[in-house]
Amino acid sequence: MTTICVPDAAAAAALGELAGVDVVIWDGTGAAPVGLDRVEFLVATYSSAATVSAETLAGMVRLQVIQVLSAGVEAWVDRVPAGVVLCNGRGVHGASTAELAVAGISSLLRELPRFHADQVDHVWSPGLTDGLDGKRVLIVGAGDIGQRVAAAVTAFGAAVTFVARRPRADVHAIAELPELLPRHDIVVIAVPHTPQTHRLVDAAFLAAMPDGAMLVNIARGQLVDTDALVAELVTGRLQAFLDVTDPEPLPGDHPLWAAPNVLITPHVGGGTHRWEQRAYRLVREQIVRFDKGEPLENVVLDGY
Numbered sequence: 025m026t027t028i029c030v031p032d033a034a035a036a037a038a039l040g041e042l043a044g045v046d047v048v049i050w051d052g053t054g055a056a057p058v059g060l061d062r063v064e065f066l067v068a069t070y071s072s073a074a075t076v077s078a079e080t081l082a083g084m085v086r087l088q089v090i091q092v093l094s095a096g097v098e099a100w101v102d103r104v105p106a107g108v109v110l111c112n113g114r115g116v117h118g119a120s121t122a123e124l125a126v127a128g129i130s131s132l133l134r135e136l137p138r139f140h141a142d143q144v145d146h147v148w149s150p151g152l153t154d155g156l157d158g159k160r161v162l163i164v165g166a167g168d169i170g171q172r173v174a175a176a177v178t179a180f181g182a183a184v185t186f187v188a189r190r191p192r193a194d195v196h197a198i199a200e201l202p203e204l205l206p207r208h209d210i211v212v213i214a215v216p217h218t219p220q221t222h223r224l225v226d227a228a229f230l231a232a233m234p235d236g237a238m239l240v241n242i243a244r245g246q247l248v249d250t251d252a253l254v255a256e257l258v259t260g261r262l263q264a265f266l267d268v269t270d271p272e273p274l275p276g277d278h279p280l281w282a283a284p285n286v287l288i289t290p291h292v293g294g295g296t297h298r299w300e301q302r303a304y305r306l307v308r309e310q311i312v313r314f315d316k317g318e319p320l321e322n323v324v325l326d327g328y
């Protein structure tokens with residue numbers, strides 16, 4: 025009998041019937057429930073990394089897998105006990121996050137905020153706008169989100185250049201950014217936040233972007249030096265679509281709110297109404313693999 029732990033009853037229901045699987049319900053807060061010491065497969069929320077203590081994890085003597093539902097695992101990566109495998113939610117949020125990135129890009133190019141302001145004022149004010157046709161889009165990160173953004177923007181006539189960790193055919197090395205940035209109109213950030221990518225988008229990165237260029241960050245706020253970005257936005261030289269910011273939540277008096285040419289959404293990239301269905305489809309498949317002794321998908325840390 026495999027014992028798993030899921031955060032709540034809704035998650036257990038979303039998993040459906042799993043023969044031979046015992047389910048413990050615990051969201052990582054409050055007292056440890058009966059049976060936690062039997063759990064082999066823990067489905068962890070992003071926020072539970074902050075509430076599950078090291079002592080509790082150490083007491084989970086049969087734990088073999090921590091399955092996180094987000095693509096980013098930075099909250100968990102330093103907390104995984106030796107011998108435990110950490111898996112992420114790659115694929116769960118990719119399509120919805122890429123969809124929001126493209127929506128943000130199109131909103132700014134096609135001036136939807138201005139048209140909406142006109143609508144509120146009952147003003148009919150037509151005029152030509154910018155668009156994706158002919159735009160040169162640099163996508164930093166050639167993974168799930170990056171590939172999906174590329175597919176969408178090329179459908180509207182943009183040309184895509186990729187940069188990623190491992191250079192390969194059609195994917196440039198991160199060291200080539202200084203030459204690539206001046207030649208692109210839109211830069212999409214779609215890499216994980218790691219020590220190597222922290223503040224990747226600093227003042228020098230932004231200065232290398234041409235006048236009028238757009239920064240899109242749908243990955244993590246800490247990838248961008250917010251003060252440097254605000255400085256570029258207030259001069260009107262750059263524009264930005266940000267689903268993530270540093271800090272989060274963005275305080276009410278933060279200068280980013282009032283900066284011109286910026287569209288902000290509150291870290292909702294992955295969050296459509298169907299996200300839990302997508303997440304628990306992945307979790308169910310992972311549990312079946314684990315139960316059969318088959319290799320798991322989305323392994324980001326093998327623990328050994």
Ligand SMILES: NC(=O)c1ccc[n+]([C@@H]2O[C@H](COP(=O)([O-])OP(=O)(O)OC[C@H]3O[C@@H](n4cnc5c(N)ncnc54)[C@H](OP(=O)(O)O)[C@@H]3O)[C@@H](O)[C@H]2O)c1
Pocket residue numbers: 095096097114115117118121164165166167168169170187188189190191198214215216217218220221242243244267268291292293294295
């Ligand atoms: N806004 C939201 O709600 C939301 C939702 C989902 C995800 N996210 C964020 O988006 C990130 C990307 O998600 P994903 O699903 O596209 O991830 P993914 O499929 O794992 O792809 C990550 C990409 O980043 C590249 N990369 C990793 N480390 C790098 C480095 N040091 N320098 C340059 N490139 C590097 C990888 O390069 P290689 O191809 O060479 O390995 C890969 O192309 C996640 O880590 C998460 O933080 C945000």
